[in-house]
Amino acid sequence: MPLMIEDPVDGPKGQALWTRADAVLPGGGIYLSRSADMAGRGVLPGFIVAAEGCRITDPDGRRYIDFLSANGPNILGYRHPEVEAAVARQAERLTSASMFPDTLVEVIERLLARFPGFAWGVVSKNGSEVVSLGARVARQHTRRRGLITFTAAYHGSDPELATLPQPGPLTELTGDVWRLPWNDPQALVDHCRAHGEASAAIILNPLDQNPRHPTVAPTTDFIAAIEQVRAQHDVQLVFDDVRHGFRLHPEGSHKGLGLEPDITTFGKALGNGHAISALLAREHLRRAARKIFYTSTYMFEATPMAAAMAVLEIYDRDRVFDHIVAMGQRLCDGLAAGAAKAGHAVDISGPPTMPTLLFANDEDGARQRRFAREAAARGALLHPALNWNLSGAHAPADIDETIAIAAEAFALTPPA
Secondary structure, eight states: OOOSSOOOOOOOHHHHHHHHHHHHHTTTTTTTTSGGGGOOOBBBBOOOOEETTTEEOOOOOOOOESTTTTTTOOOOOOTTEEEEEEEEHHHHHSSSSSSSOOOHHHHHHHHHHHHHTTOOEEEEEEEHHHHHHHHHHHHHHTOEEEEEEEETTTOOOOOOOOSSOOOOOOOHHHTTEEETTTTOOHHHHHHHHHHGGEEEEEOSSBBBOOTTTTTOOOHHHHHHHHHHHHHHHOOOOOOOOOOOTTTTTTTTTTHHHTTTEEEEEOOOOGGGEEETEEEEEOGHHHHHHHHOOOGGGGOOOOHHHHHHHHHHHHHHHTTTTHHHHHHHHHHHHHHHHHHHHHOOOOEEEOOTTSSSETTTOOTTTTHHHHHHHHHHTTTEEEOOSSSSOTTTOOOOOHHHHHHHHHHHHHHOOOOO
């Protein structure tokens, strides 16, 4: 059973939807990151019926300033009018068809022009798909099976790369995936000294950012070790920028780390709520990719491609990255001040565009959940377990309203 709290934020209609959902959904790990059960049932609204800008509405008509942005995609804000207009124009002439839509070529051309050094691309629907495709391309190119990734790193729902369940029934499937400690250069070098000739790729997130844990950036020594083993063992670097793309650096998170990956992958923010992901790769991998069969029914839907092209244009024109940095910093500064005034020790980690707030000395997360519940009751959605995501729709007034709500929530949260 999910963790329950007294006085849930869900109203009668929301609670009725939970009853119906419990009857027909498997619950547990299925859908967990999107389920309010991850926060503790009743801490946050379980269902959303409408969204616009940075505001969402639950089934009982309660409105919230949302700092999840649908777990990342809505970088411009929900239902951005120009993105929706581009989608509507495309839908008037074509959605899916028997052959390639012309927008397939155009969207890949736009992405390649934006990220120099990559020679070809593939469009898909979800981040999991393109990360897994990146592993397949690296394996085909190197004729090796081993994949190196890092402890608890999330790379989607492919069973080989999924973090849950732990190996057991999946041991045979996950036996070629090595998970090494994050920010341990020597462990990586030692592993490749022993297994480098069996390793096809390193799959790398730009940050170690996991639920209920502070965000940890890679060290310069760790980055140097990655470059060392790439050069010594011809290991391909598959960069997973699905969650962080467009939120850490306008030219790709790899630029901020000083890396030039062999393959990079995008999703989430690329479509601002429309289902599109992309893989971009270097010329030397083209031959290997051409040997792989990769397709699905809705992969060639033209409307998300139109959305992505509109997103790229608006993101640059409106300097969205600068805006979300500024709004995120304003939020983090205000929350830090509010926590200190209420006598709470908190840790705010990660970039201001994707911050994580955690209470000190809160091993069971009770104070974290209490704070989030009090904030939700007053109209701000501040997830107690996940990092947050700023959007272009968050204006200074929204941030200041949230800081005021948080101050009340901090005051109502018991001290350690």
